[in-house]
Amino acid sequence: MPTAPDSPVNGAPAVPSAGRAAREDACPGALRLHTADDGPLARVRIPGGLLTSRQIRVPADAADDLGDGRLDLTSRGNLQLRGLRAPDAATALADRLAAAGLLPSYAHERARNVVASPLSGLDGHGYADVSDWAREVDALLCASPAAAGLSGRFLFALDDGRGDVAALGADVTLIARPDRATAELRLAGQAVARVPAADAPRWALRAAETFLRLAAGHTTRAWRLADVDPTGARVAGLLPVAVARATPGPGGTAAGTDTRSAARGGPRLGGLPQPGGGTWVLSAGTPLGRVTARAWRVLAEIADAAAGQVRVTPWRGVVVPGVPADDAPEVLRRLAGAGFLTGEDSPWRGVTACAGRPGCAKSLADVRADAEAAVRAGAAGPGHPLLPVHFSGCERNCGRPDGARVDVMATADGHYRVTTGGTGASTATGTAARDLPAAVATARRTTPPPPRTTT
Template identity: 45%
Template sequence: MVMERNEADSCPGVLRLHQAADGPLARIRIPGGRLEPAQLQALAEAAVELADGSIELTSRGNVQLRQVRDAAALEERLTTAGLLPSTTHERVRNIIASPLSGRVGGWADVHALVPALDTGLRDHPGLAELPGRVLFTLDDGRGDVSGLGGDIGIHAVDDGNFALLLAGKDTGLRVPAAEAVDLMLAAAHAFLALRDGQWRLHEIPDGHDKLTEQLATHPGLTTSPDTVEVTARQDIPVGWLTQADGKVALGAGVRLGSLPARTAEFIAAIEHPVYLTPWRSIVITDLDEWTAEQVVRVLAPMGLIFDAASPWLQVSACAGLPGCAKSHTDIRADAAEAVESGRVIPSGTAQSAHEGLDADEVVAAGRQHWSGCERRCGRPRGHVTDVIATTDGYRIVPSE
């Protein structure tokens, strides 16, 4: 697809806030989704004291704070917590890694590569020019994040080698683990040289092929005729997950991706690493069984979802009113009411198209995304039924 961009990249960060309808919004990059307990506590305190009291989880494993009241104070707190290590490269640190990597399944521990990639991005002054929408993905071979539409990605094919993915497609190039980060950084530099105002690699005409050709001479590369099949999956890790070392990871869904600060404080108090997933959920890691049982006992009544069959896991939504002036309604309130009243059916036959529905008439089965307007912001990839607010009521567009 050929796409021209005439406007500058306006992707928000901490130092450049987005002026949403309900006030300034800050987006904080969390490379690989990993948060230390003290960092989560700092986010919770900032949400209460400087924003609207909630931490929004994004589809890139990052977080957002809405209605920011003091941008300078937020910058100072995040810097102290280690969440803003660069003032020049903060918006380009978009790195997603398989959340369970190194603990449950997968060929390789891709989390071990995240710090090196993050540091490499920040160490190159020129890479500060990357658009804030460029996405790096590190998949440990299970196929959970390679289908998320990354620009530059690696995908483990055995316990020591990775496939290079560009614009979400396999290039046929293979790289040993020791060279993987250097190759991704080389791809980032090459993308900058190719782009002519485009924000994403797939927007550059023949961008995948041109970049593959440029990278083919990188040291240590081999080629493979076997293609990695990349598909979009809704792969939320939920519930009790036994780690390879015998400890327990707990996967928890977060209703519509909005984590109350008070709940975040309880999670931070567990004093174990937390991973944010691109499905707006969390994974609390490295627990003993007794602690894991207590965590579920405390956090489930606070709204975290440990049941993989919960209808809440089927539903995502855009910001809606009052956060977005383009929305026709408070979309999150309508989606939440649909779940609570039993109108979100976990599985079943896809709906036929409907138009002009009142909010309480919407019934949809399976994975669904509620949007306040036709832009469908935040819509996940893959088979998703769209529930769209219009000036004449809701319209249902069945998953294809």
């Protein structure tokens, strides 16, 4: 049975507090639920977005049996269940997740925030299959008593060299390098060292544990590495790095890598052949990051007939590898019929939103309904605009993507503030809901600056 999340679990020693983070971090988990207006909410961490065929159905069944019958995909490749009804929902959910191997450590369940390049090892690009790193980072985290002190906001990113998840603003980032023998270690977005690729996950854990030691002496909030070390230099200076130190510099993408998937919001939707022939990897999105449990079971059936796995992406989508080439067109049609987005021409491409009303008491508007109305009225604009757009119901701007984007934020006067952010400049306009389609379409055509690179 799950024990209280704030207590040492299974005899593990108490862990150091990251400043006030251990007392104040309100990020939900699978054990510590968030009380929303539409009922308790649980967030299930899926390190690297990796789900086996056996695990895929568990969240869908839990959503039907315990919640509102839907699943939310988050910007960190995790899953959320809303409207949990049963008084013992947390216990029942934990039991199901633990039995499926989705809750290997109760003490660490909120610390297992790990994103990875979704197509790594599947499309012939990149310098390493970082899904192996994801599994190792997760195992190392769960084996470290200190790592249980990481906040639910702390993020690891594992990039295979294509530059997609390196752009997501992680606290600790590993990037595979062309020599395939080393990896670049970035802290708070800054390149600080090159470490052996074979031991890269251990260096990531060392960096996180070093952050916790620094944060323990802080009297202010220290949820993220940048809270105590904005450049990563202090943490880097305490690491026993035995290989070349990188020159600290601005974050960005690895030199020579493709940034298109990050710019457009993840892997291209649709399908592409896998190396070796005979199979395809399919990529699908979700409207506003939400799907029904029924649609998730369709995904599970498709995975069963393919490679037996699914990868949840940080762009609120899924990747299904190993689909027989002859079946790929029909499988894409089946995914579309279940409600997934399967083509780049979808007007929902790159559109996200927070929960809004009625699920969130702090929201000033039903932003999902307004987002849907705006999209259907043409907010995507002609030519498929470059920038993602995020609708939010208040200043907290929950769930916003990192990087260049358009923020559409509800205001107390019943209007929206449309802001072009993350582009080096920011412009904001007050807009009535009826005028959103034109305002958003114009803002999304803003060309983001070219990404900065480091060598």
